Amino acid sequence: MVNINNYIDIVGKEIIDGLFIISEKLEGKMIQHINSTSVGGGVAEILTRMIPLLKQLNVESRWDVIKGDEKFYAITKAFHNALHGVPTKFKKEEFEYFVEVNMHNSNEMIFDGDLIFVHDPQPICLVEKKIKSKKKWAWRCHIDFTNPQNDVMTFLEKYIEQYDCSVFSAPAFSRKLKIPQVLVSPSIDPLSDKNKELPEETIRNIVEKYGIDTSRPIVSQISRFDYLKDPVGVIEVYKKVKKYNDCQLVLAGGGATDDPEGMKVLDEVKEASAGDEDIHILFLPPSSDIEINALQRASTIVLQKSLKEGFGLTVAEALWKGKPVIAGAVGGIPLQIKHQYSGILTYTIDGTAFYLKQLLNEPNFAKEIGLNGKNHIKDNFLITRHVRDYLLMFLSLLNEGDVIYFDN
Numbered sequence: 001m002v003n004i005n006n007y008i009d010i011v012g013k014e015i016i017d018g019l020f021i022i023s024e025k026l027e028g029k030m031i032q033h034i035n036s037t038s039v040g041g042g043v044a045e046i047l048t049r050m051i052p053l054l055k056q057l058n059v060e061s062r063w064d065v066i067k068g069d070e071k072f073y074a075i076t077k078a079f080h081n082a083l084h085g086v087p088t089k090f091k092k093e094e095f096e097y098f099v100e101v102n103m104h105n106s107n108e109m110i111f112d113g114d115l116i117f118v119h120d121p122q123p124i125c126l127v128e129k130k131i132k133s134k135k136k137w138a139w140r141c142h143i144d145f146t147n148p149q150n151d152v153m154t155f156l157e158k159y160i161e162q163y164d165c166s167v168f169s170a171p172a173f174s175r176k177l178k179i180p181q182v183l184v185s186p187s188i189d190p191l192s193d194k195n196k197e198l199p200e201e202t203i204r205n206i207v208e209k210y211g212i213d214t215s216r217p218i219v220s221q222i223s224r225f226d227y228l229k230d231p232v233g234v235i236e237v238y239k240k241v242k243k244y245n246d247c248q249l250v251l252a253g254g255g256a257t258d259d260p261e262g263m264k265v266l267d268e269v270k271e272a273s274a275g276d277e278d279i280h281i282l283f284l285p286p287s288s289d290i291e292i293n294a295l296q297r298a299s300t301i302v303l304q305k306s307l308k309e310g311f312g313l314t315v316a317e318a319l320w321k322g323k324p325v326i327a328g329a330v331g332g333i334p335l336q337i338k339h340q341y342s343g344i345l346t347y348t349i350d351g352t353a354f355y356l357k358q359l360l361n362e363p364n365f366a367k368e369i370g371l372n373g374k375n376h377i378k379d380n381f382l383i384t385r386h387v388r389d390y391l392l393m394f395l396s397l398l399n400e401g402d403v404i405y406f407d408n
């Protein structure tokens with residue numbers, strides 16, 4: 001486990017001291033996080049790193065994961081897509097089954113946190129237990145809510161409004177709700193295996209193990225195989241650019257236990273890339289953090305051609321490594337990238353191909369935007385800022401009207 005004081009070298013002592021000053025006011029409180037997967041995807045990534053840090057700040061935290069079957073996760077994935085604006089038809093019994101699985105989980109779980117912090121739509125109906133528990137409940141939304149499908153949104157709002165507070169990743173996702181809404185952007189952990197510095201030799205060994213040539217440009221997208229990450233679009237971009245610039249494409253990613261679509265997308269990706277030895281499709285097992293770190297660090301340019309995106313941790317991860325990133329101008333990505341300053345924002349395959357060629361041809365410009373990106377992530381999207389935002393939110397929810405003094 002990383003010692004919280006190790007962050008001092010990166011963010012400075014004052015920031016860490018500040019966390020202890022706030023967390024003192026939460027002593028004895030327990031935060032109970034609940035989501036739907038312990039591995040894969042951004043939510044699990046953040047909770048894995050966040051909970052040990054909260055513990056070191058003496059804020060007791062527990063993390064529970066709901067259980068569901070294949071049918072439940074097919075429904076929640078369809079919800080996820082519909083909330084991201086992908087037109088999807090639902091039957092009444094699918095909503096009913098969703099509630100049934102939630103109720104089954106709620107009967108098996110113990111809600112003993114002072115604050116029950118529920119992440120994303122999958123476990124959202126657990127809040128029905130709130131009436132009996134008299135605890136504070138917060139709902140944390142990690143997805144892009146700019147254009148949700150009405151029927152799913154209306155269904156969810158019935159539950160969202162039972163919470164004491166809702167938390168969104170970007171201002172564009174906020175809704176007209178009867179409960180308070182808080183903006184907390186996600187973050188990356190600079191000391192995790194995924195983001196820590198790696199020796200050049202380790203990077204080279206890992207990348208060469210996958211048959212990638214480190215002497216030629218590497219363009220990568222490292223993401224779950226998901227339609228909304230548009231991996232087939234990335235292959236089209238690469239094919240357009242490859243006519244003019246020698247480069248290799250790496251598409252790497254694994255699945256998440258709550259995402260049943262991954263294999264189908266992976267098959268389509270393999271079909272679209274067949275016959276080109278410079279396209280490397282890597283299906284990564286869970287806990288491939290060092291491999292992902294090495295692949296990101298070995299990349300000349302990182303793509304994240306998402307069509308919808310909650311925040312896009314992969315963008316922050318690549319920028320933190322000083323990489324020039326070209327990403328879809330969707331969801332939380334524009335919070336991380338100011339176009340042509342801390343990265344490149346694009347809307348289409350042609351636009352992405354245009355900028356990929358430009359960055360391959362202008363390495364100085366590519367380096368400059370990568371460095372600007374790194375500074376932007378350092379100032380805004382590291383886990384220490386995220387912990388602070390959460391502590392303040394916990395405090396505002398759990399404080400019962402006492403006047404709080406922060407002593408230095």
Ligand code: UDP
Nearest residue numbers: 041042043045223224253254284312313314
């Ligand atoms: N990730 C991973 N293994 C993979 C693919 C992704 O560990 O095979 C990580 C990735 O490095 C990032 C997170 O999962 O930390 C994905 O978060 P993001 O916000 O980019 O997208 P999400 O998957 O939550 O839609």
